[in-house]
Amino acid sequence: MTAPSQAGRYRIEQLIGVGGFASVYLAQDDELRSPVAVKILADNWARQDDVRGRFLQEARLLRRADSHLLVQVFDLGELDDGRPYFVMTYADRGTLEDRLSGGALAVEEALGLMRDICQGVAVLHSIGVVHRDLKPSNVLFCSRPEGGERVMVADLGIARSTDHLSGLTLPAGSPGYQAPEQLYFDGAPDARADVHGLGALTYHMLIGRVPAKPEQRVPPSALRPEVPEAIDAAVMRALDPDREARWPDAAAYAAALSPSTAVPPPGGERPSSEEAPSDGEAPSSGEPPSGGEAQVRRPEKGRRRAIAGGAAAVVAAAAVTAVVVNIPQTPEPPGGTRATASPPPASGSTSQWLRNDSDIPGQYRGLIVQAGTYCKEPGLSPALIAAMLKAESGYDPGLSDPVKDEYGISRWTPSVLWFWQPGGLQSPKPTPPFSPELSILSMGRFLCTLGPRVADLPGEPALKLAALYRSGVDPLKRAGGIPERWRDYTEKVSRYMRDYQPG
Structure with missing residues (x-):
């Protein structure tokens, strides 16, 4: 016609x-x-x-x-x-496929574009949609009236809402980018299928071609030495054939590409922005004060300057373009069944994870289970989340410490919670008071994203995660495990865990 x-x-x-x-x-x-x-x-x-x-x-x-x-x-x-x-929208500047026809992109250009692409896919995940066909021809570019351009994810022709993925799902996707589970009938791909597609896009932009078959695949730096080791690890995890091992969603993958968290020390010893480390890890803190006061992560500026790539960069200092999504957003659990903002289960329905006769407030038990089962990271459990909340705030949802800029049941600072909240920077920057829903679920995202980076260190996995929450990745790596200064804190968490574990 x-x-x-x-x-x-x-x-x-x-x-x-x-x-x-x-x-x-x-x-x-x-x-x-x-x-x-x-x-x-x-x-x-x-x-x-x-x-x-x-x-x-x-x-x-x-x-x-x-x-x-x-x-x-x-x-x-x-x-x-x-x-x-x-x-x-008319994409007057063509597609990513057009740009890749000339070969690989500069590393910083590729990572900047990927952060924008991840943000677009994270918007879909935040409303319960799986794209299922991420590839270069579905990434478009449009001129900005003020100059420059913006990245747009396109073509939801085979996208599925997560509430429809439990039924029969036909094979879908494009060779080289589709996750293994998309090759089969009833593979029920979830957000992790998109993570695989994002990993393949990253690999293509860095190397100039799609990844090889898993048994023949090498990290990007093996073919391009200037690719940082941290990017290698993030991309290869995104491409893992086992979806249980991948990042849980686009926001978590974006965070892995742009690690930028820091932990202020207690009291008035918080470092200035000029003192923040430049390696993207979290600096160590002093001894935790009595009463379970927590030190909470805030974005570190030096690393942001090195890796931020445009107005929609995942980690940006003040120029983040935020997409308005209602908060608190609930995460996309790795199993593909989207969590909801409905009231948490009654205490009886959480007894397989938490003791019923413990002092855990009943209204938080369902949220604690969601955070503690957000991924299958070794050591993560509802009992660990409950023990950490007990140590951090004594379950006080109204905790307010303006001097340290820490608030709520998990003692988040606003700028750090903005990064780790479900939906990440696609959601508006949160302002105190922080709800228990937002605070607790964000703990799960933090531990699932950074936990794998300390998994190979010696020590009891749960207590390493507890120390990670207080200190960040780098102090654990320097100490070769849990730093001495956090032993009292992790012992306290260990005691609470024993009280909370069923049976």
Whole structure:
């Protein structure tokens, strides 16, 4: 069928892309005097109800997300011949596929782009959507009116809402980028399938080609020595054939690409920003004060200057472009069943993880279980989360310490909680008072993201995680395990854990 000359009020100018089910045209919105892209379902599919429904679903998902990090949908309509169309952002600077035709990108350019792409995918994950087809042709670029460009994730044609992934799921994705589980019927891919796609995109941008088969795959630095070791580790974990071993979602992968947390020491000994280390790890702190007062992580500036890549960089000092998502957002658990903001389970339903006759407040037990089972990191458990909360605040949700800028049941600072909250920097920067839901679930994200970086150190896994929460990665690595200054704290956590573990 010939191309239409008009789609509603939009004047069609030229064909700019053809896919298996639809074509995309450059058009002009003469009313608003701006170019737009119009996606029109192919005539041979327009009478297939399932394909038509999927086409309209893509438009609705993009409209629901409504993020500048994704292609935005402005209008929906139907041609005179019955074909549906929707109107979206025109990507006037082409695709990532175009740019990769010339080979690998500069390392900093690649990492900057990946942080933007991860943020876009994290928006989808925050609303319970799995993209399932991340590849270079689905990453677009659009000029900014003020200069420069923005990255947009596109094409949700085979995206699925997580609440529909429990049923029959057909194979999907593109070779080289699709996760192993996407090759099978009923593979039920979740957010971790997108993490695999993001890892493959990172590898492609750094090396100039898609990753080899798992048995033949080497870290990016083996082919390009200037790639940092930390990026090697993050990318290879994202590409792990076992989805249980991957990062749990796009936000966690973005954090792994841009580790930037620090721990202020107690009292008035907090280091200035000039004293912050430049290696992206957390500096060690002094002895924990009596009464279980906690030291909480805050973004470290030196590392941010080295790795921030544009206005949508995952770790940015003051120029972060935040996507407004209602908070507290709930995380995308590794198992693919999205957590909800519904009231936590009654204490009886959590008895397999926590003792019923303990002093854990009943209203927090469900949240503690969610945080303690967020991933399968060795040592992480609901009993550990409960013991840490007891040590940090004595379960006081109204804790307020303006001198240290620490608040809530987990003693987060606002700038650090912004990074580790479910949804990450895609959610608005939180302001005190912090809800227990937000505070507790963010502990799970922190431990799941940074825990693997100390997993090979000697020591009891749970207590290493407790020390990690107080000190960050680097002090544990320098000490070859739990630093001496945190032994009293971890012993206290150990005692509480024994009180909280069932049986």
